Ligand code: SF4
């Protein structure tokens with residue numbers, strides 16, 4: 294795959310080309326002090342010169358004048374809300390002369406192109422693909438959104454302190470699942486991106502932009518920038534060790550210590566780009582006697598989620614936290630062949646009381662070793 | 664099939680919750696079509712005697728007269744639904760439960776001897792069997808509609824008991840506590856409002872009372888770190904749901920520290 298040089302103005306062309314091809318283009322934007330994902334028309338909508346500083350339970354935005362367009366790591370919004378919306382109608386009924394007719398709800402959707410997803414986002418999408426498309430039962434709504442997605446990943450040169458994708462093998466450079474991958478380089482005299490295609494249509498779009506090829510020096514700059522990024526990550530998690538630690542310790546007294554902190558608020562599962570648990574709710578209307586069903590995100594932290602035979606199976610806080618961590622980092626391997634975690638760090642930042650899964654695994658390991 | 668009859672009753676309250684029923688402008692006709700409103704003084708002077716299939720009860724029990732009236736209402740009602748923070752936890756007037764009622768009466772009323780009141784403000788469920796509770800100060804009118812719709816077709820209404828945080832994430836509101844350091848009661852508060860306050864960059868005030876498994880101590884420790892003084896935390900827990908057991912127990916402990 295030959296790499297090309299993309300100037301910031303070419304990025305505007307990329308947005309234009311994608312919308313001409315019928316895509317609604319989403320990209321990172323700054324909204325109420327948080328980098329999120331929303332519709333963009335041009336690079337002017339991107340959060341220029343912004344850094345995001347994160348620690349467990351805290352998120353700060355800092356403005357700089359360096360003009361980088363992707364100089365932050367990850368906001369709370371992964372690809373999940375786009376591909377797997379928090380709430381959607383599943384089916385409706387209509388009363389007719391012939392009786393009740395059931396209709397599956399197929400919303401009118403414009404294909405979406407996302408510019409500025411992160412390598413961990415692409416990896417999380419692959420994890421969700423396995424869960425939602427990999428088995429005998431396909432999530433048709435997800436399949437549609439997924440098929441129509443055009444994904445421009447921007448590699449991470451400035452990971453946050455909560456990121457640990459390097460140890461999970463999912464970043465800071467994307468390896469698959471993208472249409473175009475960009476790496477942003479801001480030198481004293483030049484500001485440009487090195488672009489690479491990951492699919493046929495990605496290459497088509499790059500060709501349409503008429504870009505100059507990247508020279509070996511630029512490719513070397515990319516390599517070094519991403520290596521520095523990987524080395525700078527403060528957090529690590531050993532997925533293989535986590536797999537065995539967690540599955541061996543369902544009854545360890547350590548779990549009880551989580552009771553003092555975990556709020557069972559479910560934020561971690563909501564922001565996690567791989568969590569896919571849902572529930573369905575009946576909807577009936579008074580007037581026309583139609584009925585239907587809605588699906589919404591649910592969580593292993595909610596009591597109702599494990600409600601069986603008259604009571605919740607996971608009543609205690611520790612049983613719910615253990616379920617989340619054990620599934621995510623251990624039994625996910627048994628179920629889907631990979632870890633359920635891609636190391637994005639969102640659950641660490643957006644836990645209102647800053648519970649850090651990498652720390653929890655480490656503590657559990659220490660307790661066992663002690 | 665005869666339409667189910669509905670009665671709406673008021674105890675110590677501001678009327679805001681029962682007005683939610685009238686506030687359902689778009690749906691009101693369909694509601695009126697599906698049920699027979701037999702007693703609803705806020706809406707109509709027409710009154711039919713009981714029994715009633717469903718009673719909506721707003722307000723808390725604060726007087727000796729309330730004690731007998733709630734028994735009468737219970738006896739006449741098939742299903743009794745307590746609506747709002749007053750009816751489900753005692754409301755903001757339950758602040759009296761932490762103070763000396765006689766002193767209040769002396770200070771407020773010119774002729775204290777005319778006042779017949781109980782020392783406490785308590786939830787309807789503290790006195791009679793309640794079939795369903797709708798939390799909130801005020802309740803969410805769509806939750807009320809959901810209850811009416813569910814009752815009419817005989818299904819279980821969908822009423823969340825998880826935290827407000829889930830609603831924040833569902834609507835894509837970024838967390839005010841994490842992003843802005845604003846103290847928020849959302850993680851220990853029951854969902855139902857749609858996370859209105861965080862959507863306006865305010866912390867949750869706890870209008871819907873405790874969530875299904877509130878970890879008040881953990882949140883309190885985090886509020887300490889955010890720089891909230893303990894008296895302010897105590898006040899935050901002592902608002903519309905001051906008498907909710909989890910809020911009351913924790914705030915009493917913090918107040919004594
Ligand atoms: S478990 Fe946490 S770090 Fe891992 S993918 Fe989910 S949100 Fe990201």
Ligand code: SF4
Nearest residue numbers: 555556558559561644
């Ligand atoms: S780990 Fe944190 S975000 Fe997750 S449920 Fe517990 S308190 Fe909430």
Ligand code: SF4
Nearest residue numbers: 828831838839847849
């Ligand atoms: S703003 Fe409050 S309710 Fe919303 S997620 Fe944060 S802590 Fe929870």
